[in-house]
Amino acid sequence: MDRLFIETKILAEDDGSITGMAWPFKSADRVGDMIEKGAFAGTSLPLPMLFGHDGNDPVGAWSEAKETDEGLELKGALLIKDVVRAREVNALVKAGAVRGISIGFITRKATKRAGGGRTIKELELIEASLVAIPMHPGARVTSAKSGIQAIRIAEAINRATAQFAKR
Secondary structure (H helix, E strand, O other), X not given: OOOOOOOOOOOOOOOOEEEEEEEEOOOOOOOOOXXXXXXXXXXXXXXXXXXXXXXXXXXXXXXXXXXXXXXXXXXXXXXXXXXXXXXXXXXXXXXXXXXXXXXXXXXXXXXXXXXXXXXXXXXXXXXXXEEOOOOOXXXXXXXXXXXXXXXXXXXXXXXXXXHHHHO
16 A cells, blocks of 8 residues: 545534643743642632733633643633634634743742742732743643644644554
């Protein structure tokens, strides 16, 4: 067999839903800060969803914030039916140009880490922004109704095709 053809179809409503890992617990960000599980207790919802930490550029709201063993997971929606800028940001997320989430917070309790950075034990989360490059490399959009899912499916198909071609 010289060729392998795989057809995929993705059916998803384009409603602006966003899910992401806002902060992974087990690794430091680019300046050495780590946030401990439990630090996000008391987060008030809904939480503003901004674009690029610009307080004058709200594009949606985060309706769920959950600490898991992995980190802080957020779920929310871009207000694509009501806000023009949200439709633009949605297009950027679906295209993969904006993949990160970056949080804005006030530190309440922290200790210095050997080698730089802090271990943050308590904070007040005030916003979570969609950004092209987040401070924490592991903070990313994990689902955006079709765009990110399509990228992941295409990557899996490419890996499978490469493995099949090696046989």
